[in-house]
Amino acid sequence: MRVQPQRAGRLVPFLPLKKQVPLALLAIPRCGAGSVVRFLERIYGPEGIARGAEALAENIFARRMQPVTADCVVADLPLVRWLHFSGAAEFLRVAVLRSPWARIVSHINHLAEIGPDGAGPAGSSRRALAEEVARTDFGSRFGVERFFNRLRLIDVSFDNIQVRMLVTGTMSALVKKITLRDVDVALAELERFAVVGFCEEQLELQRALVRLTGASVPVGAVFEGAGKGSVLSVRNSVAREVLLPLYEMDQELYLRARSHWLARHA
Secondary structure, X not given: OOOOOOOHHHOOXXXXXXXXXXXXXXXXXXXXXXXXXXXXXXXXXXXXXXXXXXXXXXXXXXXXXOOEEOOEEEEXXXXXXXXXOOOHHHOEEEEEEOOHHXXXXXXXHHXXXXXXXXXXXXXXXXXXXXXXXXXXXXXXHHHHHHXXXXXXXXXXXXXXXXXXXXXXOOOOOOOOOOXXXXXXXHHHHHOOOOEEEEOOOHHHHHHHHHXXXXXXXXXXXXXXXXXXXXXXXXXXXXXXXXXXXXXXXXXXHHHHHHHHHHHHOX
């Protein structure tokens, strides 16, 4: 669809077609967003989903491309930045949370799989993080403690990411430390979401999306990125203890959100 030119002061990067219920998925890293998008393809079609809102918005505001028209947007950026876009209120919001320790394990294993070269260019913080993962022996307490201490030297988004994605525009632990007050704010933000699902309960999340959109599609398990090798196991109790500060506030958010949403929909 051709998009009419917009004035610079009110550029709207994402415009819903409104052929279906406009929906924005807040894609928190390693929380199962890939599997959710695969299911959303059943509702919106593969071509009906605008993936990678962060990169798309950068190109749109730089006038390298026109605004995007789609009823489903994958918002792979912090909520604060998504809400800053004109027109964001046109989309109902969906979020998926994941058991925080499982999310950390998945994040580390993903970095181990792609390696430093796949993580980013030389000198980037994400590459530096992947390099630390590659050199760490997660089977020893010394190795895990060294990894944890080395993170303080890297300006990269890694700790308490689920809370960060909901409350702050910066993902940097060096800029913003996450506190219990931020957990309160994150929970208040989740109240404004149309659907809050949990990675471990995929079928229930799918049913909620079907109810929200009114679509007539079958629910069924969708697995994205499963069955890959790992350097860290969720059963590694030593790593779980040492790395607790990296997910402690996420754990508080996850437990309180689950309790609230299960009670709300009981």
